[in-house]
Each structure stands twice: as structure tokens, then as C-alpha cells.
Amino acid sequence: MTEGKPDWYPMWRELGIDIDKHDQLLAVLPVIFKEIYIDAQKNRPDTIGFWDFVVGDIHGIRVSELKKAKEEGKKVIGTFCLYVPDEIIFALDAIGVGLCGGTNFSNYASEDLLPVNICALIKSGLGFGVGNICPYFAMCDLIIGETTCDGKKKCWEVLSEYKPVYVMETPQCKDRPQARAHFIQEIKHLITKLEKVTSTKLTVDKLKSAIVKISKKRSQMRRVYEARKADPVPISGKDALLMSQIAFYDDPDREIEMIGKLADELEQRVKDGVGAIEKGAKRILVSGTPMAIPNWKIHHIVETKGAAIVVEETCTGTRYFQSEYGEIKGNTIDDLINLMADRYLDINCACFTPNEGRKEDILRLVKEYNADGVILYTLNFCQPYEIESIGLEKAIK
Numbered sequence: 001m002t003e004g005k006p007d008w009y010p011m012w013r014e015l016g017i018d019i020d021k022h023d024q025l026l027a028v029l030p031v032i033f034k035e036i037y038i039d040a041q042k043n044r045p046d047t048i049g050f051w052d053f054v055v056g057d058i059h060g061i062r063v064s065e066l067k068k069a070k071e072e073g074k075k076v077i078g079t080f081c082l083y084v085p086d087e088i089i090f091a092l093d094a095i096g097v098g099l100c101g102g103t104n105f106s107n108y109a110s111e112d113l114l115p116v117n118i119c120a121l122i123k124s125g126l127g128f129g130v131g132n133i134c135p136y137f138a139m140c141d142l143i144i145g146e147t148t149c150d151g152k153k154k155c156w157e158v159l160s161e162y163k164p165v166y167v168m169e170t171p172q173c174k175d176r177p178q179a180r181a182h183f184i185q186e187i188k189h190l191i192t193k194l195e196k197v198t199s200t201k202l203t204v205d206k207l208k209s210a211i212v213k214i215s216k217k218r219s220q221m222r223r224v225y226e227a228r229k230a231d232p233v234p235i236s237g238k239d240a241l242l243m244s245q246i247a248f249y250d251d252p253d254r255e256i257e258m259i260g261k262l263a264d265e266l267e268q269r270v271k272d273g274v275g276a277i278e279k280g281a282k283r284i285l286v287s288g289t290p291m292a293i294p295n296w297k298i299h300h301i302v303e304t305k306g307a308a309i310v311v312e313e314t315c316t317g318t319r320y321f322q323s324e325y326g327e328i329k330g331n332t333i334d335d336l337i338n339l340m341a342d343r344y345l346d347i348n349c350a351c352f353t354p355n356e357g358r359k360e361d362i363l364r365l366v367k368e369y370n371a372d373g374v375i376l377y378t379l380n381f382c383q384p385y386e387i388e389s390i391g392l393e394k395a396i397k
């Protein structure tokens, strides 16, 4: 895997990575990637080469950038949910890294710590961390958890035996005014915690420019999704998913540039009528739990049958970028926190009750993307999404 690339072994050893297990993972990943992404697809956009390159060196260059930043005094903060505001982390000159677990390769390391009937994402994510397989996890100075589903809530207690963990309390009934007030308090507490960890004081200017930067990344992603409304679809669902998965942990400035280039190319393809999948292919919307790297299986199955996944109503899809700030007005940190609370509470995760907004989102997306079918996708043992899928199926039909 390190062929033609710098020798990353000294870095991985320094991070305490379990080299044998890590070698096993990195021996399999390129094979799977080639089969799913390279061999099975035609007419990919040229700019997608950047994302192929990133996967080809998945635990190398970006990890070495984080290492360098840490040597310069920056902190690395790991997160597991869209509800933890990246803006605050970057405003305090720290680096946010979305951690993941999209394969049960790592489950052996968490099986003694968790019951069997726990969501696959939690088993996998925890396994990557405590099994010392993930260098991003190893890099983190702090993990920020959140109180979304029960599994995650309890998982932070387990994880705190291995890493410093701070838990942000996200509300359960997000539409209530008191929930918003509580979430605002939680954002303020998070700021206090991160100011301590980073030894940096948050200022209005820093927060505003971090909001602008992270919003820019989201708006570039939105452009990619807009282009997917065309027939023929200019990018496969698989490639769009990969873009989103990598946006969680890559440098936001680079992502703004590269996703922007991809969006430029896709907009041109739409004008020229160029597709990654044949015109007239059945158009599928996928909705449900997040798909962390290397979870590409639903997309692979659908797209090797000649259909196209044109949109994902997931946290590795529209939920990542859908809610917007609008005009970023405000002269105080409190003003900006209010904007942040509204932006974040607009995300419709199944962990909230009620959660009518998600149904409305799906029905709207079906029309906007002219979908022929919807796949309601839920990881085993994710009760919030499993329960919602029953009502959603009826509404969609």
C-alpha cells in the first residue's frame, strides 16, 4: 500500500498503531476500491482523480499533515456527529476530524466492550479507536461526543477509558423553545471546553470567518448535488458518496477548492449532456443512516444493476449541507451562537422526536431529483432509523 509513497510506518508506529492489523486493513482496501470504483465504473469525471488519490493514501498524507500541525501546537478534535459544530473547532485554530467506522473489520476490538445488538457504526467506530487501527483517532487530543442515540450516549463512557471525551448534550425534542435555549447553553459550554483545550480565546472575527469557511465547503457540496438532478446524471452516486465521506476529515480549504473544481466539471457535463450513467437510467434516492468509509455496498449493488443513485438523504448526503446560515449577521459571539443553533437544529436526524421534517425532506427530494424509487437504508440495531422507516415507507408509497 505504501508503494511509491513515503514510508509512513515510522509515523504509524509512533502513534501506537497495531501494525499487523493495520497492514491487514490496508491490504484489502485498495482491492475493494479498485473493484468497486475503478473497474465497475465508466465515464467518471476527470476531477474525481483527487478522491481516488486520497483513498490510495488514506492513512498517509492527511495524517502526516495532522502530525505536523500538532508539532506546531495545534489540537486535533475528533467528532462523530453532524450536531457538533465544526465552526467552533476551526475558529479556535484546532482541526476537526470526523471519525468513522464503516466496516466490521474493526469489530473484534470492541466486542468485549459492547453488547452484540448495538449499531454497526458504533461497534466499528469504537473498534477502530480502541484497537489502535485508526491513526486519525490516535491523533485526537479530544473526542467530542453527543447525546443523540442511546448507543452513542453510552459508548462515550466506554471511550473515555481510552481518550479524553467531552459530551455535548443535544436535545431530544428539538422544536421546543427550551430545547433551543438548552442547545445554546451547550454550544457555550463546548466553547469554554475547547478554549481550555486549545489555550485560545474565541473572538467574533475568528468565529465568523470559520462559519464562512465551513459554509463555503457545504455550498460547494450543494453544487455537486444540484448537478445530480440532471439526466443523464453527471456523476455516479458512488463517487458523490466518496466526496462526502472524505469531506468529513480532510482540510476544509482543500475541500472547498477540490469540490469546487468537481462542481465546475459537473455543471459543464450537464450543459454538454455528458453522463456517468446512461440517460434514462432508473433514479434512486437512498435515505437513512450514515455510510462511513468503506461502506459503499448499497451504491455498488444499485449502480452495477444499471440504476443511478441520484441523492442521499443521510448524514453523508444532504443532511451534511442542507441547512444554511443565510446572511451571517452579528457583532457578538452570542449573535453567532444563535445563528449556529438555528442552523444545527434544522438538521432532521431520527434521534429527535417528533421528526416530521425528515419525512418532508424525503418527499421533497423525491420530486426535486425525479426519483423513481427510494431505498430506506438502516444499519442493524439503529432503532431510531428502523422505527422511522416503517412510517416513511407508507408516506412514500
Ligand code: BJ8
Pocket: 080, 081, 082, 083, 119, 120, 121, 122, 148, 149, 150, 151, 152, 289, 290, 315, 347, 349, 350, 351, 379, 381, 382, 383, 384, 385
Ligand atoms: S445527526 S444520524 S451523525 S446521530 S446509526 S450511531 S443514530 S444507532 S450516526 Fe448520526 Fe448524528 Fe443523527 Fe447523523 Fe446511533 Fe443509529 Fe448508530 Fe447513528
